[in-house]
Amino acid sequence: MAKKTSKTARKNKIIETALKIFAEKGFADATISEISKAAGVSDATVYEYFKTKEDLLFTIPEEITEEPAKDMEKILPFLRGAECKLRAIVQGYMTLYEMNPNYTALVMLQLKTNRNFLKTKSYEKVRSIAQMLLRCIQEGIDNGTFHKDIDPYLVRSMILGTIEHLCIRRHLLGAPTNLVEHVDPLVDMILGGIRVQAQPKSISVHLHIADDGQTKVEPGNTAEDT
Amino acid sequence: MAKKTSKTARKNKIIETALKIFAEKGFADATISEISKAAGVSDATVYEYFKTKEDLLFTIPEEITEEPAKDMEKILPFLRGAECKLRAIVQGYMTLYEMNPNYTALVMLQLKTNRNFLKTKSYEKVRSIAQMLLRCIQEGIDNGTFHKDIDPYLVRSMILGTIEHLCIRRHLLGAPTNLVEHVDPLVDMILGGIRVQAQPKSISVHLHIADDGQTKVEPGNTAEDT
Amino acid sequence: MAKKTSKTARKNKIIETALKIFAEKGFADATISEISKAAGVSDATVYEYFKTKEDLLFTIPEEITEEPAKDMEKILPFLRGAECKLRAIVQGYMTLYEMNPNYTALVMLQLKTNRNFLKTKSYEKVRSIAQMLLRCIQEGIDNGTFHKDIDPYLVRSMILGTIEHLCIRRHLLGAPTNLVEHVDPLVDMILGGIRVQAQPKSISVHLHIADDGQTKVEPGNTAEDT
Amino acid sequence: MAKKTSKTARKNKIIETALKIFAEKGFADATISEISKAAGVSDATVYEYFKTKEDLLFTIPEEITEEPAKDMEKILPFLRGAECKLRAIVQGYMTLYEMNPNYTALVMLQLKTNRNFLKTKSYEKVRSIAQMLLRCIQEGIDNGTFHKDIDPYLVRSMILGTIEHLCIRRHLLGAPTNLVEHVDPLVDMILGGIRVQAQPKSISVHLHIADDGQTKVEPGNTAEDT
DNA sequence: AATGAATGAGGGTTCATTCAT
DNA sequence: TATGAATGAACCCTCATTCAT
Numbered sequence A, B, C, D: 001m002a003k004k005t006s007k008t009a010r011k012n013k014i015i016e017t018a019l020k021i022f023a024e025k026g027f028a029d030a031t032i033s034e035i036s037k038a039a040g041v042s043d044a045t046v047y048e049y050f051k052t053k054e055d056l057l058f059t060i061p062e063e064i065t066e067e068p069a070k071d072m073e074k075i076l077p078f079l080r081g082a083e084c085k086l087r088a089i090v091q092g093y094m095t096l097y098e099m100n101p102n103y104t105a106l107v108m109l110q111l112k113t114n115r116n117f118l119k120t121k122s123y124e125k126v127r128s129i130a131q132m133l134l135r136c137i138q139e140g141i142d143n144g145t146f147h148k149d150i151d152p153y154l155v156r157s158m159i160l161g162t163i164e165h166l167c168i169r170r171h172l173l174g175a176p177t178n179l180v181e182h183v184d185p186l187v188d189m190i191l192g193g194i195r196v197q198a199q200p201k202s203i204s205v206h207l208h209i210a211d212d213g214q215t216k217v218e219p220g221n222t223a224e225d226t
Numbered sequence E: 001a002a003t004g005a006a007t008g009a010g011g012g013t014t015c016a017t018t019c020a021t
Numbered sequence F: 001t002a003t004g005a006a007t008g009a010a011c012c013c014t015c016a017t018t019c020a021t
Helices: A007-025 A032-039 A043-049 A053-078 A082-099 A101-111 A115-119 A121-142 A152-173 A180-194 A199-203 B007-025 B032-039 B043-049 B053-078 B082-099 B101-111 B115-119 B121-142 B152-173 B180-194 B196-201 C007-025 C032-039 C043-049 C053-078 C082-099 C101-111 C115-119 C121-142 C152-173 C180-194 D007-025 D032-039 D043-049 D053-078 D082-099 D101-111 D115-119 D121-142 D152-173 D180-194
Strands: A206-209 A215-218 B206-209 B215-218 C205-209 C215-219 D205-209 D215-219
Touching (some): A007 A032, A007 A043, A007 A101, A032 A053, A053 A101, A053 A121, A082 A101, A082 A121, A082 A152, A082 A180, A101 A152, A115 A121, A152 B152, A152 B180, A180 B152, A180 B180, B007 B032, B007 B101, B032 B043, B032 B053, B053 B101, B053 B115, B082 B121, B082 B180, B101 B152, B152 B180, C007 C032, C007 C043, C007 C101, C032 C043, C053 C082, C053 C101, C082 C101, C082 C152, C101 C152, C115 C121, C152 C180, C180 D152, C180 D180, D007 D032, D007 D043, D053 D082, D053 D101, D053 D115, D082 D101, D082 D121, D082 D152, D082 D180, D101 D152, D121 D152
Antiparallel strands (some): A206 A215, B206 B215, C205 C215, C205 D215
């Protein structure tokens, strides 16, 4: 009846509500009428903003992914070295997923499943982050940080696959409560698997030559800290 | 009409057909009537064998997973060392998924999504293989092959996540045609990341400067093998 | 629930009911649920027998037209002369429409309007009667009963148009209660307009009274020329 | 926004657009929003001018019929004889319908179908022309031009029914491209069927009994004059 | 006067599931 | 045991219409 809220506010309210309900019950089992009721609008109003139920589904990630993707693009240029960047991207993913459990469930269980999603503008945005990851791996290979003969696509699949697996476990089993704390262990393992000899590490030797003529050699700090 | 086929044969026919159709159209978009028609039975007959549509879905992996799981259990005892076993399990997964695209699509897109599946006998079988993987990682940790401080669950998530990511890519994008050829690159990278020797990659050099003025250099253990 | 009636009986019941309701409220304003309720079946049952609401509509005339069309085909060969046949066909139409007011309303108000109906098997049957009429007019022209230069299509349009106009008036205004009584007036007027000579009616007699007292009678040529 | 057009211009624009769309898609399948968009106004504006969708439909013929009806009323007094007038009216109809295909489709398929239309002011106008036709037939009967025993309503139904049949055929089948060329054939046939001279043909025998004792018989004048 | 925005009301259609035969 | 036949229960979506601005 009354126009209490701005148009975009209404639309966002619908999107938020849909996100919540789609995440909880799954796309197929959620109904528009349930969403509209929860959003405080009528069924018809939902269709004012979204062409179909699926359109509503596909619109959700568009806005959520927008900001993180842009942020990551701003951050990366400030980081030196493929390893740093890679770690940053992984952290970005983990943070995003940890802070948006509903969105995570939606992506993992409803969107990745959906063939039509691949044709979507939303998917383009999602993909853009995945492409940063790929470029970063490629960069590491090109500048000799990573092994020449690794398959960057495989590495990316390892990273994304792991993240997704953790997210799904978390959603369905409640398993790893905390996602971000897996960033370093994960990245370290990945790096351990693709890094060309922990090069610099091997060089750091600390020589302590004592007055007494004794020379004491201590191992360089090569330990990774997790 | 006439009983041309044995009861189990009928049931299997239904399961096979359901697998195909569920994989192609998704659980929600497939209809019982479509499946029954394709299986050459009536709708009602499907309900003779399966309590509900979901029951039919959940029954599918039970039989398919049965044999591979048993095979793996037989094979593992013959293999020495966590690395070997781990490689074998990965190969088992990849082979299973590569040879059964429909089953793979079903697992990746329909079953992993479904909360109810977790309560299923089928899921138990699927889990049993995942548990072998976990035990094998744990074994590596225990006997010093793998780093003490790695999280075996995370490692398993890496392995399974990567496999699943490859499978989904293959299904939706047609991307990696061949799955099995990724076994060694994947396992090697994983091992590179968790193997104990990997740590000391760093070329630790021990300098013993003796009183006698002699300096003795000993090579550290740096062996990496990719 | 219980199968009280045979399958065809059910289908016919639905058709009858639909005929009644479509005729009363119009296709657009009638609802399936209304029809199914009146027919004593469920909505879903209607869709067991008919693919869509429009399919149900189009199926109706098929059966109703079937018999009259066949009857007319049997009758015509027994009639001699285009005029007789034409009169018979008109009587057939009028009788059919007079005895089936609902069907008439359906045809006049719902079907004639509908473009899709033209692609229908039902329409073929309806057309077949109209074609008999056309052939009959053509026959009259060919054998000299009717004027050579009349347009048989126009004549048919006159006949059918008049019939339909009467039917619609009757349905909407209640005007001519009786349709069949218009058969002869209508046909006579039509014949009056197209007959080569107002043949039988005109009693043209030529009297030649000869000198010899003989009176010779010759039939006169009364040909009309338009 | 800006008031670019006068109020009546707006209204007319809506009416014209509605005519077009109703004619093309049918009343039921056309939507207000479609019409308003095509007319360059908002949905709500349509409702400023017309109370309901049906009201809009019913308003359409009012203006279109107005002029032709008045014209015909002016013309008729200049014509002598029922036949002339009848022919003029038929020509009026045919011309109107030939020149306004959308209007014709609307009348034939949407308005004649609609019970509510009968209660409309628009219908009154439409009827007024039909009444002229009736009066003209009656006049012919009264002054002996037409048979005493013909039913003027039936004759009118013949005329209007034929016209309408031709119009519908034209609209749905594209059949007679040209309507006006059917005026004379139609009217001639009608006149042939109802004109008084047709009857006496049969009776008129001219006997010339000559002085010379010869009796000469001449055929009566049965020729129709067109 | 004009409209953007919202919605009530409803309708066609689908399908998993049941049950008498 | 197998199934033809029936349906209850929903759901997505549309649109004429309203009203505050």
